Amino acid sequence: MNTPDKYSEKHRVTYYEADFTRRMTLAMMLDIVILASEDQSEKLRVGSDTVKKLNMGWVVIQYSIDIQKMPRVNEMITLVTESKYYNKFFAYREFWIKDDSGNTYVHMTSRWVVMDYKTRKMTKIPNEIVEPYRAEKVVNIPKLPRPVKIDESSEQVTSNQYRVRYLDIDSNQHVNNAHYLDWMVDVLSPEFLNTHTAKHIDLRYENEVKYGYDVNSKVSFSKNGNDLISKHEIYSNGKRSASANITW
Amino acid sequence: MNTPDKYSEKHRVTYYEADFTRRMTLAMMLDIVILASEDQSEKLRVGSDTVKKLNMGWVVIQYSIDIQKMPRVNEMITLVTESKYYNKFFAYREFWIKDDSGNTYVHMTSRWVVMDYKTRKMTKIPNEIVEPYRAEKVVNIPKLPRPVKIDESSEQVTSNQYRVRYLDIDSNQHVNNAHYLDWMVDVLSPEFLNTHTAKHIDLRYENEVKYGYDVNSKVSFSKNGNDLISKHEIYSNGKRSASANITW
Numbered sequence: 385m386n387t388p389d390k391y392s393e394k395h396r397v398t399y400y401e402a403d404f405t406r407r408m409t410l411a412m413m414l415d416i417v418i419l420a421s422e423d424q425s426e427k428l429r430v431g432s433d434t435v436k437k438l439n440m441g442w443v444v445i446q447y448s449i450d451i452q453k454m455p456r457v458n459e460m461i462t463l464v465t466e467s468k469y470y471n472k473f474f475a476y477r478e479f480w481i482k483d484d485s486g487n488t489y490v491h492m493t494s495r496w497v498v499m500d501y502k503t504r505k506m507t508k509i510p511n512e513i514v515e516p517y518r519a520e521k522v523v524n525i526p527k528l529p530r531p532v533k534i535d536e537s538s539e540q541v542t543s544n545q546y547r548v549r550y551l552d553i554d555s556n557q558h559v560n561n562a563h564y565l566d567w568m569v570d571v572l573s574p575e576f577l578n579t580h581t582a583k584h585i586d587l588r589y590e591n592e593v594k595y596g597y598d599v600n601s602k603v604s605f606s607k608n609g610n611d612l613i614s615k616h617e618i619y620s621n622g623k624r625s626a627s628a629n630i631t632w
Numbered sequence: 633m634n635t636p637d638k639y640s641e642k643h644r645v646t647y648y649e650a651d652f653t654r655r656m657t658l659a660m661m662l663d664i665v666i667l668a669s670e671d672q673s674e675k676l677r678v679g680s681d682t683v684k685k686l687n688m689g690w691v692v693i694q695y696s697i698d699i700q701k702m703p704r705v706n707e708m709i710t711l712v713t714e715s716k717y718y719n720k721f722f723a724y725r726e727f728w729i730k731d732d733s734g735n736t737y738v739h740m741t742s743r744w745v746v747m748d749y750k751t752r753k754m755t756k757i758p759n760e761i762v763e764p765y766r767a768e769k770v771v772n773i774p775k776l777p778r779p780v781k782i783d784e785s786s787e788q789v790t791s792n793q794y795r796v797r798y799l800d801i802d803s804n805q806h807v808n809n810a811h812y813l814d815w816m817v818d819v820l821s822p823e824f825l826n827t828h829t830a831k832h833i834d835l836r837y838e839n840e841v842k843y844g845y846d847v848n849s850k851v852s853f854s855k856n857g858n859d860l861i862s863k864h865e866i867y868s869n870g871k872r873s874a875s876a877n878i879t880w
Contacts, residue, residue: 398663398667399666399667399670399802399803400660400663400667400808400810402803403798403799403801404798404801404802404803404805405803406803409799411799412648415646415648418647419646419647419648422647549814549818550651550652550817550818550820550822550825551651551657551659551814551817551818553651553652553822554647554652555647555650555652555653555654557652560648562648566797566799569798569799570797570798570799572798574798574801574843577798595822
């Protein structure tokens with residue numbers, strides 16, 4: 385059995401990565417763990433430039449995120465990641481955000497595919513870009529929970545319109561996947577955000593959002609025992625682009 | 633004569649601080665230099681928490697920015713700042729962004745006031761929060777160029793509407809001053825931004841923008857010799873909140 389390559393780096397939380405409660409934003413949490421995985425890929429010489437030469441790119445399709453505590457401004461945190469499993473079409477990567485003393489603030493699992501830039505569809509993962517991570521090759525990679533959808537017939541739905549801005553777009557001309565969480569969170573009221581913190585997130589990406597598209601971010605609330613759950617859906621260009629359940 | 637305290641720190645440019653051209657965004661450029669000045673203030677024990685105890689806060693009112701080159705993703709840059717002059721009501725601070733070899737990418741001058749949080753108006757700068765910077769006390773601090781306004785009668789004006797989002801707000805409940813530049817830049821087309829880089833910016837803040845306000849970002853273009861200049865104005869709640877001239 386392989387031992388997967390484990391990568392870690394330090395990160396200082398700055399004021400502009402935090403919201404008005406001085407805690408890191410959920411979107412920034414995704415941005416920084418992706419940074420760690422990109423740095424690991426560079427270290428292993430299979431960075432995005434190498435993958436781009438094959439006219440391909442890694443795309444995250446699902447996250448499942450457990451949050452003990454969100455890092456606060458000026459904390460020095462450690463980002464840890466390893467690519468744990470892969471098969472012909474999917475890869476499974478874990479992330480941890482840890483405090484100064486090694487306590488886990490956040491633990492994330494994620495599922496990835498490789499997209500062919502010509503067809504804009506997923507394609508078989510080339511061996512040469514996955515083997516360096518020394519993940520375990522498996523038949524089936526673990527499934528992550530699918531977010532429960534909003535039930536428009538029985539639930540009160542709040543929504544807001546957004547336009548994809550210049551700053552939402554990355555160098556691949558599509559929306560940085562963390563920005564979906566900004567749209568999801570912005571629909572909630574500041575009063576709610578001031579008095580609640582996210583404990584768990586299941587997030588699933590379905591369709592690309594592109595520059596200039598209008599975006600509709602919907603939310604409804606439900607209860608699961610003592611847990612309050614917000615159910616989020618992002619619609620763009622007539623399609624559902626992403627959905628999430630956040631437990632508060 | 634005093635020698636002002638000069639502060640510097642390293643900063644790595646990450647992918648999420650850059651736009652689709654892989655250069656740091658103009659707004660992020662402001663965010664990181666303000667980080668350096670906050671770190672200097674902490675070092676000198678006159679950080680924002682200390683100033684907040686007086687029920688006051690530093691507010692930037694003007695920037696004049698020369699850009700040789702915008703830093704690119706993964707560059708390690710150095711942020712340098714010093715508070716150079718002050719008088720009873722104003723302070724004058726310089727910033728530099730330098731590359732690995734000490735070449736200056738960006739040089740900025742800025743004017744600051746202290747706001748009384750109770751009245752939301754500027755107030756006399758208390759000695760104890762300004763003396764530690766060892767800036768020169770002067771009668772008049774240097775003026776910075778005022779942005780030339782849009783002439784609606786003769787110029788073609790393009791505009792876009794924005795809503796102040798949850799993420800635009802800092803822990804003082806007002807809009808992070810860097811975000812104005814995001815609204816200014818977003819009105820320009822991706823084609824324009826892909827083929828032009830900012831060489832000089834004069835930026836002036838006039839009125840606070842608050843959560844929930846609508847924001848109208850206007851732009852017109854004019855020529856000054858060979859230079860193309862975009863003139864920007866941000867309106868919110870019936871008032872002009874900020875204006876800028878950007879030379880491309």
